[in-house]
Amino acid sequence: MKLSAQLVYGLIACILMVSAPHAEHLPLWVSAVCAALLAWRGYLNYSGNPLPARWLLLAVTVACVLAIAVNFHTLFGREVGVTLLIMLATLKLLELRAVRDVTIVVYLSCFIIITNFFYSQSIPTALYMLLTLLVIMATWVHMQTGALALKPRLRIAGILLLQAIPLSLIIFVLFPRVQGPLWGLPQDAYASSGLTDRMAPGSMSKLSLSDAVAFRVTFSGKVPTREQMYWRGPVLWDFDGTTWTRGHNATLQRPTLADAGMPVDYTVTLEPHNRRWLFALDMPARISIPADFAPDFQLLNRTPVNARIRYNATSELSYRANPGEPPQQLRRALALPPGYDPQARKLAADWRARSDSDIALIRTALNYFNQNGFEYTLEPPLLGFNSVDDFLFNSKKGFCEHYAGSFVFLMRAAGLPARVVTGYQGGEYNELGGYYILRQSDAHAWAEVWLQDRGWVRIDPTAAISPARIQNGLNAALPNDAALPFLARTQSPLLLKLRFNLDALTNQWNQWVLGYDTERQFAFLTRLGMEDITWQKLAIDMLAGVALxxxxxxxxxxxxxxxxxxxxxxxxxxxxxxxxxxxxxxxxxxxxxxxxxxxxxxxxxxxxxxxxxxxxxxxxxxxxxxxxxxxxxxxxxxxxxxxx
Known part of the structure; x- marks a missing residue:
């Protein structure tokens, strides 16, 4: 059977549409070869020239497979599997001779659609894949009906897809959920940027240039003020003269909160960041998922967060944190690298000599930042070998990591145990969804000092320099010409409403589609009146619904x-x-x-x-x-x- 030119063009469009989103993930030479093969097939179809000989097609196929094996050093695995699938589907277009070949290409196109969700599971990706499926279905209708015009083919394909929606909903709602994706995690989990367990001058300011969402928070009942919204992440203890790192805790003792009060309940939907730490309001007391409480109150997931997760947590806004801190931890909180920053050490020693208490010492340091011409900026100058001295006495321009790091150095030099805490501060409230959005631009660093009988106390030196950063966000603390991300700037009410609508839609997609796990499925079905839910009952109900x-x-x-x-x-x-x-x-x-x-x-x-x-x-x-x-x-x- 001779295939019509329109049908071949439709198949080329199918392969092109399902493969295009993979271009940024495939090796450049693979994308180039696939584009050349599609162009070759289009030319043969247009000119009426015969298809290439089987020996030539076999040689090209073997060469492509060998090249992929050399590039990936294997022929097994998800990445190489997707690459092989796209390459072989493209090559299949060069041997279209019968309806059977057309059917194979249509089926391959449908399967490649699924592979796009390995890399992204966002709403735009789903909409694009739906459009691609419409084109595939229209091509399949063309194969079945022959010389039917384009508009009727699209109409029939659209009707078929609409008829599939109720069936898809029944299967989605009732199909017994499995823990974790079937074929692996979306690649965007590994591409996400966020906080690390290292902090050097400039690291936080670079992170603040990103408007990517870090997590979303919904409060149950009482909502703390913005000044209380410190979202705790990695705690940094060790300093080598330039960089603060987490290091290793000197004890395995579980942290304790004494005289805890003012509890706050909330739910966090955390975006994947490929690291173990979770984020919680200072100070976390309970969490609903299996997690480890580090001795410094950092929450650590059992495995890296490579997929979006949701957890409930309770934090205490009033507390005494580890008032009985082990001596080995306190010694660690006083350690400084020898030979660095002599001017800062001398300044701290003078403060200690003039201070009659630890509180007075802290006030002296904060007043120093507030009254000596320091500037809060996203573009601080580079610092020299003695970075703390250079910042305190020369540049006096820095971001939150400069102030938190230098403050902790000064406290340690004055004999007061201190450490750096990184995380996020504040949050943008979305009235449409009733939740707070924390973006990478909300990343922040602050300090904690250990006081006798009070334990660890949060001190934020940034508040002494730029209180507007804590009270109103990053945009309020910087000049209008600062290089902030678009979403961090104040916009017109229309743009804000549009942005909040889109984010609310994304949040619902995350919660009810991507986050429709076993827990949420059981809760939803229970509200519908289904009691004593088991996977056997779910399977029977699903089959009954499909049959009906x-x-x-x-x-x-x-x-x-x-x-x-x-x-x-x-x-x-x-x-x-x-x-x-x-x-x-x-x-x-x-x-x-x-x-x-x-x-x-x-x-x-x-x-x-x-x-x-x-x-x-x-x-x-x-x-x-x-x-x-x-x-x-x-x-x-x-x-x-x-x-x-």
């Missing part, structure tokens, strides 16, 4: 088919009536077919036999339940042969 839906569709199709046949009978009979009416023998509105035929036969004996035969056939088809296609065809033949 298929039965309903079958009845509708049969009814439409019967209605179509009856309408065809009526149309043929009315054609006879119109012909007789033009001859001066109209049918009365109350007159049945047999009565009308009898009256016509009496008035026109020459057509009596013909009209009686047509009326009898009509009555049999219309009222006798006769639906055979042969009978309908004979009736139409009799109508066409009827002459006056």
């Amino acid at each position: 839906l298929v039965g309903i569709f079958t009845l509708i199709m049969l009814r439409r088919l019967t209605a179509h046949q009856i309408d065809a009978v009526q149309a043929a009979w009315l054609k006879v009536c119109r012909k007789l009416g033009k001859a001066g023998l109209p049918r009365a509105p109350h007159e049945g077919a047999m009565d009308y035929a009898a009256r016509i036969a009496a008035m026109r004996p020459d057509i009596a036999e013909g009209i009686r035969d047509i009326a009898a056939r009509y009555a049999s088809l219309r009222y006798g339940g006769e639906t055979e296609q042969e009978v309908l065809a004979a009736f139409r033949t009799a109508v066409r042969a009827f002459k006056l």
